Amino acid sequence: MDINQIERELQTLGETAIAALEAAADLRELDEWRVEYLGKKSRLTGISREMGQLPPDERPVLGERVNALRGHLTTAFENRARQLQQEALARRLGAERIDITMPGRPHPLGAVHPITRVIEEIEDVFLGMGFQIAEGPEVETDEYNFERLNLPKDHPARDMQDTFYLTDTLLMRTHTSPMQVRTMERMRPHAPVKVIVPGRVYRRDEDDATHSHAFTQIEGLVVDRGIRMSDLKGVLEQFAKAVFGPDQAVRLRPSYFPFTEPSAEVDIRCVHCGGAGCRVCKQTGWIEILGAGMVHPFVLDLAGYDSRVFSGFAFGMGPERIAMLKYGIDDIRLLYQNDLRLLQQFTRVVG
Amino acid sequence: MKVSYQWLCEVVDIRDVAPEALAARLTSAGLAVDAVEPRVQGIRGVVVGEVVACAQHPNADRLKVCEVRVSEAEAPLTIVCGAPNVAAGQRVPVATVGAMLPGGPIGRARLRGVESCGMLCSAAEIGLETRLLPKEQTEGLYILPADAPIGADVVAYLHLDDVVLDIDLTPNRSDCLSIRGLAYEIAALYGREVRLAAPSLAASGQPSPVTVRLETDGCPRYDARVLEGLNDGPSPIWMQMRLLAMGVRPIGCIVDVTNYVMLEWGQPLHAFDLDQVHDRTIVVRQAEEGEELVTLDGIPRRLSADTIVIADPDRAIGIAGVMGGANSEIRSGTRRVILESAVFHAASVRRTGQRLGLRSEAQQRFEKGVDPVAVRAALDRAASLYTELAGGMLVGDAVSVRRGAPVDAEGEQIVEFDPLRCRGLLGADVADEQILQVFDALGFTTDRSSAVWRVTVPTRRPDITREADLVEEVARMVGYDQIPSTLPQGATTAGVLTRAQQMQRVTRHTLVGCGMMEVFTYAFTHPSQLDALRIAEDDPLRRTIPLARPMSDDRTVLRTHLLPSLAQVAAYNLAHGNPGAGVFEIARVYVPNGLPLTEQPEERVQWAGLWFGQVPQRVGERARPYDFFDAKGVIEAWLEALGCRGQAEFQRTEKPWYHPGRSAEVVVDGRSVGTFGQLHPQTAEHLDVPANTLYAEFGLEKIAALSHPTLRVNPLPRFPMSLRDLAVVVRSTVAVADLVHAAKAAADRIEPGVLESCQLFDVYRGAGIPEGKVSLAFSFVYRAADRTLTDAEVTNLEHAVLDAWKDAFQAELRQ
Known part of the structure; x- marks a missing residue:
């Protein structure tokens, strides 16, 4: 054996092995390469075995060469293996690619009706201000719907609310105001009252874009010692800001309801133009949103609260009107049509 | 009420206040002005003329050629006129050349060869309220009085330049249904005098003949x-x-x-x-x-x-x-x-x-x-x-x-008024002097000799009878904008929902979470709607409360049942191309204690649901109609949300509007809370909805009483579970719930509570399963609280369950 010959062979072997390694296209071929060039039957292992035939002084030199080549090939093999693994992974991921624009598996969303959605929103605002919520009968007595609210029989103000009567004394309530009286009567004597009353009401109006024979109202009532009209304004201001946005303001205008004195119509800044003036607010910058006033002393006294000691305010608003303003609905009938194409728009919870 | 601005100006001098400004001031004082409209707009150059001669037009049967004098000094104008009532000697409105009418400008024109220097006008052409005029004044020319001055501007002569305020008076202000009342109001607002004296007629001393x-x-x-x-x-x-x-x-x-x-x-x-x-x-x-x-x-x-x-x-x-x-x-x-x-x-x-x-x-x-x-x-x-x-x-x-x-x-009211209480009620710092000024301006006289004033109110203001009325007068004259914003100063209270209110909200949001759409339907219906329910003529549901004077033929009574209303929603939406949905409503039904009605009826709050048409389709899945188990799944979710699912049992119901084999009554703690199921085919047909429509109705008051208000968690298990699956073949009439009960009972006999759950996961009929039988596969979870179960223990339990099923239901282990 000639050391020079072996060294030349190692040289060639190294070059052949690296070329073959680069040619290995997948992990199987790579494994075959490992067996061929680094395995027990490989030429490199053969050369190690044959080294015993060399003179002792030449063995360490050649041993070092052989080890160097084995180290070199092992590193090259590991690099190539990593590379092939990464390529294989990339190919798999490529094959697993999906069309992300296809629709998701639907989780069908329901929706709260816009009227109850507004009612719940308003309830939450007033709950936050410490109000209780009460409900009352829709079939009312003439006494509670009218007489105890300072609307005696044959009073012209009854024209303001044309009524569905069931009998001479029973009727469909025309407003939630009878609950003012029922709530006060239910309280233990002279306890402060702070309540809102949502519910359905009924009037003999022909159904059109702005009227419905059945609609909802939310009544509010606060009675205590020292309740002021300025408190009414402040509470309604909080309400307007909560429901219509922090820039809102309220404006009170004198009006008339038999069961409040003084009485007021309450406006908020026009939700369309923000107060600049537009067609919706007839250029005034304000839109009417509810009726209110200080509870009439007649009503207080009859309900057992001495009007010389107690005072209170009351208000009544229409969730339909608020829903129409908030959501840009221009015909009240849409709210009772129950067309799913409208209702499905309320699967959106925010807004 | 429509009010003439010019007439108002005559009684109270507000010529310096533009009609729009007056309207704004009145509105802010509580007399809402809905509209400010010029009586007639766009008229210029129309004068009073006299028809001095009137001859037949040479070339037209229906036209007359008139000589019309519009000025004492100048020669008459020749004007061609087609009005049938034109005649010599009349005084009429004449639009001269260059005049403007609401219909457009007037120019010189040749009519069938005769030049016409203007136009004689009808009532409509000068914008008069023809709706209010007798027929003879609206057909043809508008004939003016014989003493109308020739050449006078018709706008001034007929007061066409007046402005009309349309005031939406509240019922309490009957005093303002007159010029006099409005004048007092305006005088008070602007600090002016009312110039309307009561006339005095000298007495003759003779008695009246009547x-x-x-x-x-x-x-x-x-x-x-x-x-x-x-x-x-x-x-x-x-x-x-x-x-x-x-x-x-x-x-x-x-x-x-x-x-x-x-x-x-x-x-x-x-x-x-x-x-x-x-x-x-x-x-x-x-x-x-x-x-x-x-x-x-x-x-x-x-x-x-x-x-x-x-x-x-x-x-x-x-x-x-x-x-x-x-x-x-x-x-x-x-x-x-x-x-x-x-x-x-x-x-x-x-x-x-x-x-x-x-x-x-x-x-x-x-x-x-x-x-x-x-x-x-x-x-x-x-x-x-x-x-x-x-x-x-x-x-x-x-x-x-x-x-x-x-x-x-002498009917003048004297009303006591405490200025302190007035300030207290308004929350506004209105000085005594300011209040006094308001009363003076309104023509009220005030006696301030004691702390509580005595205010004398003239008889023209019958709406003012007590202190609160005077407080409103102060507030509206000072301006509601002078009232500040404050918050009530009493004790702070917590606003909380009652249990019944919570139940409603939980119900609404659970159903919405299950994909259902809330609807809002009317409480008024027609008794014939109940015919669809297949109920007897004397069924209590037929005892509907009638309206005394219904507004329409199809809404005459208060509803006792929510199905017809929801069916209308379904029919409407199907007709409008919606493939299907689950809808629900929380509403009341009205149950009289007796008819005719003598007292307020019971108003029961229910939730009712309806599933109709096709289930929303997923990509790659076949469309299918809603079925019983879609409804049941929602109801189970609802019971779960209320904490009632564990106590709920599903029993068959005999309500006639349901398919007898596909409907159930839900019983919680032994009490019925509602029913649901597929509609009876005749009910569905009558209501014009598809046969596969499902309905549910539950009383909210009932379930509120049964729902448990507190939630306590179970500690997490300390030992592992053992899972076993078991498939058995039974007659198809065997109820799954009965198998589950029997399995629990059998396991409980060995060790109470050891069978944690037993759930159906597959149902199979077909090849390999005999006719009239069904293969049911269940998944069992066994777990002991105090140790890990051994294989032998679990196998023993499994045999016990299978034996129980064999005994009770002739179940066979599926091979």
């Missing part, structure tokens, strides 16, 4: 005068124009004066033809029940005993405060009248008007109460207008008869 007898308390005061020598011509043009501007029809001078004075003073007047009143005697009495009277509009009316009538000794001649009778009405040729100015019982007038379906101007004023001070003033004002304008002569003095409590200026 006798008045008051036989009912419905008429506390009746004043009257007799005039003779009246002519029956039209009223002066200025009066006609004011009536038109305020929306009142001019008729003739005698009637126009009564209307004019009513608008001016707010006191309705009526003129009777004296010669038609038997014995010159007026009797005010209650009508006989069923008594008949033909009113001015020519309609025979049957009266009730509640109606007050004006009568002579023989018959009724008018319905008090509502409308006069045809038998005594003013007609052409009437020369002598009895002029009435009276006060009638407000509620009675209102009831009569409602009963007869009438809402006359007079009635609207009487039913809100009239000012006693105006009774005589209006009578005398009208009488003096008769003498000025219609040649009338007074016969004797006025007659004034009273009955009961005095109705006159």
Whole structure:
């Protein structure tokens, strides 16, 4: 054996092995390469075995060469293996690619009706201000719907609310105001009252874009010692800001309801133009949103609260009107049509 | 109410206040002005002309060639006119060349070869309220009075430049149903004087030729005068124009004066033809029940005993405060009248008007109460207008008869007023002096000799009877914008929902979470809607409460059942191309304790759901209709949310509107809370919804009482579970719930609670399974609380379950 010959062979072997390694296209071929060039039957292992035939002084030199080549090939093999693994992974991921624009598996969303959605929103605002919520009968007595609210029989103000009567004394309530009286009567004597009353009401109006024979109202009532009209304004201001946005303001205008004195119509800044003036607010910058006033002393006294000691305010608003303003609905009938194409728009919870 | 701005300006000088500014001020004081509209807009260059000659047009049958003088100095203009009523000698509105009309400008024109220098105008062409004018004045030219000054500007002459304010008066401000009342209001707002004196007619000392007898308390005061020598011509043009501007029809001078004075003073007047009143005697009495009277509009009316009538000794001649009778009405040729100015019982007038379906101007004023001070003033004002304008002569003095409590200026209210309480109620710091100024401006007199003031309110303000009314006067005159914003100062309270309210919210949001859409339907329905339910004629659900006067034929009663309403929603949406959905409503049904209704009915709050059409489709899945288990899944979720699922049992129901084999009653703690299921095919057909439609109804009050208010968590298990699956073949009539019960019982006999769950996961019929049988696969979870179960223990449990199933249901282990 000639050391020079072996060294030349190692040289060639190294070059052949690296070329073959680069040619290995997948992990199987790579494994075959490992067996061929680094395995027990490989030429490199053969050369190690044959080294015993060399003179002792030449063995360490050649041993070092052989080890160097084995180290070199092992590193090259590991690099190539990593590379092939990464390529294989990339190919798999490529094959697993999906069309992300296809629709998701639907989780069908329901929706709260816009009227109850507004009612719940308003309830939450007033709950936050410490109000209780009460409900009352829709079939009312003439006494509670009218007489105890300072609307005696044959009073012209009854024209303001044309009524569905069931009998001479029973009727469909025309407003939630009878609950003012029922709530006060239910309280233990002279306890402060702070309540809102949502519910359905009924009037003999022909159904059109702005009227419905059945609609909802939310009544509010606060009675205590020292309740002021300025408190009414402040509470309604909080309400307007909560429901219509922090820039809102309220404006009170004198009006008339038999069961409040003084009485007021309450406006908020026009939700369309923000107060600049537009067609919706007839250029005034304000839109009417509810009726209110200080509870009439007649009503207080009859309900057992001495009007010389107690005072209170009351208000009544229409969730339909608020829903129409908030959501840009221009015909009240849409709210009772129950067309799913409208209702499905309320699967959106925010807004 | 429509109000003439020019007329207002005459009574209170506000010529320096533009109509729009006046409207804004009135609105902010509580008299909401809905509209400010010029009476007529866009007219210029129209003058009074006299037709001096009128000849047939040489080339046109229907045209006339007129010579029209529009100025004393200049030669007449030649104008071609097509109006059939044109004639020489008439004075008419002439639009000269260059004039503007609402319809456009007027130029020189050749009409069939004759040059026309302008146009003669009809009422419509100059923008008059033709709706209120008699037919003869709206067809052809509008003929002006013979004394209309030639060359005068028609805009000024006919007051076309007036502005009309449309005020939406609240029912309490009946005082403002007159120029006088509005003038006082405006005078107070602007610090001006009212220039409207009560006329004084010299007393002659002669008695009135008419006798008045008051036989009912419905008429506390009746004043009257007799005039003779009246002519029956039209009223002066200025009066006609004011009536038109305020929306009142001019008729003739005698009637126009009564209307004019009513608008001016707010006191309705009526003129009777004296010669038609038997014995010159007026009797005010209650009508006989069923008594008949033909009113001015020519309609025979049957009266009730509640109606007050004006009568002579023989018959009724008018319905008090509502409308006069045809038998005594003013007609052409009437020369002598009895002029009435009276006060009638407000509620009675209102009831009569409602009963007869009438809402006359007079009635609207009487039913809100009239000012006693105006009774005589209006009578005398009208009488003096008769003498000025219609040649009338007074016969004797006025007659004034009273009955009961005095109705006159002594009726002034004195109202106690505490300025401290006023400030307290408003929350606004309004000084005493400021309050005093308000009362002065309104014409109230104030006695401040003690801490509580005594404020005297004139009779024209019957709406002010107590302190709160005066507080409102202060607030609205000072301006509601002077009231600051504060918050109530009492003890802080927590706002919390009651349990029933929580139940409603949980129900609503759980159902929405299950993909259902909330709807809102009407409570009024028709009894025939219940026919679809297949219930007996005497079923309690048929006891619906009827409306006394329904507005439409299909909404006559209060509903006792929610299915028909929801079915309408389904039918509507299917017809509009929606493939299907689950919808629900939380609403009341109305259950009477007896019919006819004598007390308030029970109002039960329910939630009802309806699933119709196709389930929303997923990509790659076949469309399928809703079925029983879609509904059941939602109901189970709802029961779960309320914490009732563990106690709930599903039993068969016999409600006739359901498919008997595909419906269930839900029983919680032994009490029925509601039912659901597929509709009976006949019900579905009757309601016009698909046969696979499912319905559910649950009482919210019932479930609220059963739901457990507290939630306590179970500790996490400390030992592992053992999972086993078991498939058995049983007859298809065996209920899964019975198998589950039997499995639990069998396991419990070995060790209570060891079978943690037993859930169905597969149902198979078909190849390998005999006809009439079904393969059911269950997944079992076994777990002990105190140790890890051994394989032998679990196998033993499994055998126990299988043995129990074999014994009770002849179950066979599926091979």
